[in-house]
Amino acid sequence: MEYNIPLFKLNFGQEEIDAVTETIKSKWISTGPKCEELENQFVEMFNVKHAISLSNCTDALHLAMIVNGVSAGDEVICPSLTFAASVNSIRYVGAIPVFCDIEGLDNMNISPREIEKLITPKTKAIVVVHMAGFPADMDAIMAIAQKHNLKIIEDACHGPLSEYKGKKLGTIGSVGCFSFFSNKNISTGEGGMMITNDDEIAKRCRLLRSHGMTTMSYQRAKGHATAYDIVDLGFNFRLDDIRASIGVVQMNKLRPDLEARVKVRATYLEQLASLDQVIVPFLDNKEFVSNYIMPIVLKDSTVEKRDSIRDFLHSKGIQTSNHYPAIHRFSVYKDYPANLPITEYVCDNEITLPMYAALSEDEIKYIVETLKNALSQ
Structure with a gap:
C-alpha cells in the first residue's frame, strides 16, 4: 500500500x-x-x-x-x-x-x-x-x-x-x-x-x-x-x-540531516511523554546521535497486541517496522540456544515509528495521536 x-x-x-x-x-x-x-x-x-x-x-x-x-x-x-x-x-x-x-526495555x-x-x-x-x-x-x-x-x-x-x-x-x-x-x-x-x-x-x-x-x-x-x-x-x-x-x-549532507533528526526526535519525545503505555528507549541519552530509527516499546504487551497496533497505524497511512526479529529465533540459528528474556520481550513489543529529517511537527503529532487511539482500542 x-x-x-x-x-x-x-x-x-x-x-x-x-x-x-x-x-x-x-x-x-x-x-x-x-x-x-x-x-x-x-x-x-x-x-x-x-x-x-x-x-x-x-x-x-x-x-x-x-x-x-x-x-x-x-x-x-x-x-x-x-x-x-x-x-x-x-x-x-x-x-x-x-x-x-540487552540492558533493558529502555536501553x-x-x-x-x-x-x-x-x-x-x-x-x-x-x-x-x-x-x-x-x-x-x-x-x-x-x-x-x-x-x-x-x-x-x-x-x-x-x-x-x-x-x-x-x-x-x-x-x-x-x-x-x-x-x-x-x-x-x-x-x-x-x-x-x-x-x-x-x-x-x-x-x-x-x-x-x-x-x-x-x-x-x-x-x-x-x-x-x-x-x-x-x-x-x-x-x-x-x-x-x-x-x-x-x-x-x-x-556532505550528513551533518545537517542529523541535526534535523535531533529536532524530529525532540518533537516525538514531547508528544510521547503523555503515553504511559509506551517506553521510549534511550530517553536519558545526552550524546549527539544519528537517530537512524525511532523505536518505542509497549509496556505489559504481547506480540499480538503489538501487531494489531501496527495494523491500525498502517490503516491510517502510517508505515512502521520492527527492529528487529530476534536472530536466535531464526531457523538457521536453532542450534545456538540462548536465554534472552529482555531481548525477546523487546523484539515482540517494539514498534519503529517513521524517522527522517523532513518529518514535520504536524506529521509527528498525527502519528502519536493515532498511536494513542490504537492503544485505547
Missing part, C-alpha cells in the same frame, strides 16, 4: 544525479578516485587513520572477523537484537555466535554485565551493535575486552557521527563498520565502509577486498603498476565509483 507517512524518505536530489552522471562521463566507474574521495571524507570526519570502502557492510563485518583473527571454533559474543549480518559474519569464518541479552544495547557472564576460554571477540545510533556502554565493554584480551568489532551501521564521550562510534574498538544501504543515514543503495587506526588491519583489508591482489585496476590504468601478484585468499568486496560518487554527496 501507499503510505501517507512512510518509515523513511530518501533525501536524494539533483546533486546525486549529477554526481552519477559525471562519474559515468569520466569513463571510470569501478573502484577508483570516487572511492578514494569517499574514504578520505571518512578519515577526516571520523578522525581516523584509515577508511576502506567496501561493497556492503556485511562484507565489512566479514573482513572484520578475519583481520581480528576470529576463526573456526572461536566464540564471539553478540546481541540477538540486530540485523542478521552482524551474526552471519561470525558464521562465515566458522566461529560460534554466543548471544547476549536496547548489549549488556556489559551479561557479556561478562558469557566469556569462556574460547571467546575471541565481541560484536557491539549501537542500536538506533545510540552508544553502547563502551567504557565497560572496553574494560572487559582489556581484562580478557578480546577484540571489539563495532557495528556502527545505525550511527554515523554518533558520539560516545566525545568519540565517534566506530572509532573505539578495533574496527568500525558502516552501511550505505538504501534506508541508512548515508545511502548509496548498497555499499559499506570499515574504519580503523590499525595500520596492519587496514593494509590487509585493502588486500582482501580485491582478491588478495597486490595492485588494483585503477593503479595499473594510471601507470602506477603494470602487473600484480595474488598473495592472500581474498574476495571481491570492492565498492564502485558510481555508488561512491553518491556517497560523497551524501556525506
Whole structure:
C-alpha cells in the first residue's frame, strides 16, 4: 500500500544525479578516485587513520572477523537484537555466535554485565551493535575486552557521527563498520565502509577486498603498476565509483540531516511523554546521535497486541517496522540456544515509528495521536 507517512524518505536530489552522471562521463566507474574521495571524507570526519570502502557492510563485518583473527571454533559474543549480518559474519569464518541479552526495555544495547557472564576460554571477540545510533556502554565493554584480551568489532551501521564521550562510534574498538544501504543515514543503495587506526588491519583489508591482489585496476590504468601478484585468499568486496560518487554527496549532507533528526526526535519525545503505555528507549541519552530509527516499546504487551497496533497505524497511512526479529529465533540459528528474556520481550513489543529529517511537527503529532487511539482500542 501507499503510505501517507512512510518509515523513511530518501533525501536524494539533483546533486546525486549529477554526481552519477559525471562519474559515468569520466569513463571510470569501478573502484577508483570516487572511492578514494569517499574514504578520505571518512578519515577526516571520523578522525581516523584509515577508511576502506567496501561493497556492503556485511562484507565489512566479514573482513572484520578475519583481520581480528576470529576463526573456526572461536566464540564471539553478540546481541540477538540486530540485523542478521552482524551474526552471519561470525558464521562465515566458522566461529560460534554466543548471544547476549540487552540492558533493558529502555536501553536496547548489549549488556556489559551479561557479556561478562558469557566469556569462556574460547571467546575471541565481541560484536557491539549501537542500536538506533545510540552508544553502547563502551567504557565497560572496553574494560572487559582489556581484562580478557578480546577484540571489539563495532557495528556502527545505525550511527554515523554518533558520539560516545566525545568519540565517534566506530572509532573505539578495533574496527568500525558502516552501511550505505538504501534506508541508512548515508545511502548509496548498497555499499559499506570499515574504519580503523590499525595500520596492519587496514593494509590487509585493502588486500582482501580485491582478491588478495597486490595492485588494483585503477593503479595499473594510471601507470602506477603494470602487473600484480595474488598473495592472500581474498574476495571481491570492492565498492564502485558510481555508488561512491553518491556517497560523497551524501556525506556532505550528513551533518545537517542529523541535526534535523535531533529536532524530529525532540518533537516525538514531547508528544510521547503523555503515553504511559509506551517506553521510549534511550530517553536519558545526552550524546549527539544519528537517530537512524525511532523505536518505542509497549509496556505489559504481547506480540499480538503489538501487531494489531501496527495494523491500525498502517490503516491510517502510517508505515512502521520492527527492529528487529530476534536472530536466535531464526531457523538457521536453532542450534545456538540462548536465554534472552529482555531481548525477546523487546523484539515482540517494539514498534519503529517513521524517522527522517523532513518529518514535520504536524506529521509527528498525527502519528502519536493515532498511536494513542490504537492503544485505547
